[in-house]
Amino acid sequence: xxxxxxxxxxxxxQDLNLAxxxxxxxxxxxVAYANHDCLELFNKCIEHGKKLTFFxxxxxxxxxxxxVVKWFLERKDRDAECxxxxxxxxxxxxxxxxxxxYIGSANLSSRAWTQNVEVGTFISDDEMQMSGIDTQLGNIxxxxxxxxxxxxxxxxxxxxxxxxxxxNSDKESSKLREKFEQERFFPKGKGLATGQKKSPKECALDKxxxxxxxxxxxxxxxxxxxxxxxxxxxxxxxxTPKGVQTDQFLFAYHHFFVGGxxxxxxxxxxxxxxxxxxxEALQEAVNWWRESDFDYSKLEIMVSITAPRLKELLSRDxxxxxxxxxxxxxxxxxx
Numbered sequence: 001x002x003x004x005x006x007x008x009x010x011x012x013x014q015d016l017n018l019a020x021x022x023x024x025x026x027x028x029x030x031v032a033y034a035n036h037d038c039l040e041l042f043n044k045c046i047e048h049g050k051k052l053t054f055f056x057x058x059x060x061x062x063x064x065x066x067x068v069v070k071w072f073l074e075r076k077d078r079d080a081e082c083x084x085x086x087x088x089x090x091x092x093x094x095x096x097x098x099x100x101x102y103i104g105s106a107n108l109s110s111r112a113w114t115q116n117v118e119v120g121t122f123i124s125d126d127e128m129q130m131s132g133i134d135t136q137l138g139n140i141x142x143x144x145x146x147x148x149x150x151x152x153x154x155x156x157x158x159x160x161x162x163x164x165x166x167x168n169s170d171k172e173s174s175k176l177r178e179k180f181e182q183e184r185f186f187p188k189g190k191g192l193a194t195g196q197k198k199s200p201k202e203c204a205l206d207k208x209x210x211x212x213x214x215x216x217x218x219x220x221x222x223x224x225x226x227x228x229x230x231x232x233x234x235x236x237x238x239x240t241p242k243g244v245q246t247d248q249f250l251f252a253y254h255h256f257f258v259g260g261x262x263x264x265x266x267x268x269x270x271x272x273x274x275x276x277x278x279x280e281a282l283q284e285a286v287n288w289w290r291e292s293d294f295d296y297s298k299l300e301i302m303v304s305i306t307a308p309r310l311k312e313l314l315s316r317d318x319x320x321x322x323x324x325x326x327x328x329x330x331x332x333x334x335x
Contacts, residue, residue, distance in 0.1 A: 001121060001123050002122050004102060004106075004120045005117075005119045006114075006116070012113070013102070013112075013113045016094070017040055017041050018044075020096035021044040024050060024096035024098050025051075025097040025098040027053070028053050028093075028095040028141055029041070029053065029054045029055065029093070029108070030055045030093040030095075030141065030144055031055075031056065031091065031107055031108050032057040033056070033063040033064070033108065034064045034068045035068065035108065035111075036065050036068050038108045039068070039071060042054070045080065046080060052079065053083070054081070055083050055148055056082065056083075056085070057085055057086075057087075058084040058086050058087070058149070060181075062162055066159040066163060081150075083148035084151065084186065085144060085148050085189060086149070086187060086189030089144075092104050092107060098125055099125055100122055100125050101123050101137060103120055103123070104120015104121060105119055149210060150217040152213065153220055162180065162183065165179050165180070187206055223242050223246040226246060231290050232245070233291075237303070244303055248302060248303060249285075249289055252299055253288075253289070256294045306333050310330065
């Protein structure tokens with residue numbers, strides 16, 4: 001065990017990063033505040049191919065900057081994941097799994113790593129196992145992950161809007177807080193020490209919202225892969241909206257590749273096969289989609305004829321003035 005106090009004892013956060021990131025199994029980070037001026041830890045994980053899971057905080061003060069969220073969204077490798085916890089969350093933990101853990105006061109910011117008086121403790125992996133801290137930390141990260149939300153491009157736009165709200169506000173925190181609550185992206189956090197109990201219906205709704213946002217995040221990642229020009233099938237025009245391409249890819253994958261039309265048993269078997277090899281499974285599906293060695297004639301009609309017509313019927317300036325025939329036509333083109 002050693003004390004990490006920066007310039008006070010010449011033991012820096014950078015020392016831990018350089019020493020343990022290259023040789024650890026993975027890096028788990030539970031730090032409330034993270035700024036884009038301190039990406040040393042994240043970049044070192046990418047450099048050495050280490051799985052990185054970061055859990056930050058979400059509230060009206062934007063503890064995790066838009067720059068950090070953007071950094072994670074730009075990482076094509078899903079071994080770098082950012083998840084956020086609403087409101088009641090203030091840890092400072094960096095766990096180099098297999099090497100040791102830092103527990104202290106330092107946030108992920110240049111100021112914390114180079115200027116502030118920050119004090120923490122580094123506990124080696126041997127010490128963690130002897131004291132049972134490794135098991136306790138594992139449980140803590142499990143609880144944190146259960147409370148967390150995945151990020152998405154829509155969330156990044158929300159953060160940018162919050163930045164604008166803060167800049168344009170009259171600096172009265174109560175008014176900014178009110179605006180934040182109106183624009184809130186994730187549900188309000190309850191923390192770990194709450195005594196309030198929600199009804200089963202409310203808990204189910206909260207869980208649905210979490211899964212919805214997480215699903216959107218996964219769909220966005222799939223979209224980014226299959227709409228890349230090098231992965232787009234020859235029969236899909238370049239100008240086809242990404243949402244349409246993703247929709248048809250998912251339909252075709254379920255229908256032709258998985259064989260889901262023959263019964264749910266095929267979906268269950270595919271899930272069991274791929275749940276621990278997500279990146280590899282997606283790459284296989286992308287390769288299959290690009291080659292399109294199946295009857296895509298109906299999909300081609302959807303992409304080239306049906307989807308453009310739906311876009312026209314559902315456009316903002318037309319949707320409220322649809323005739324009965326147009327409304328029925330619109331319904332007939334969705335399933």
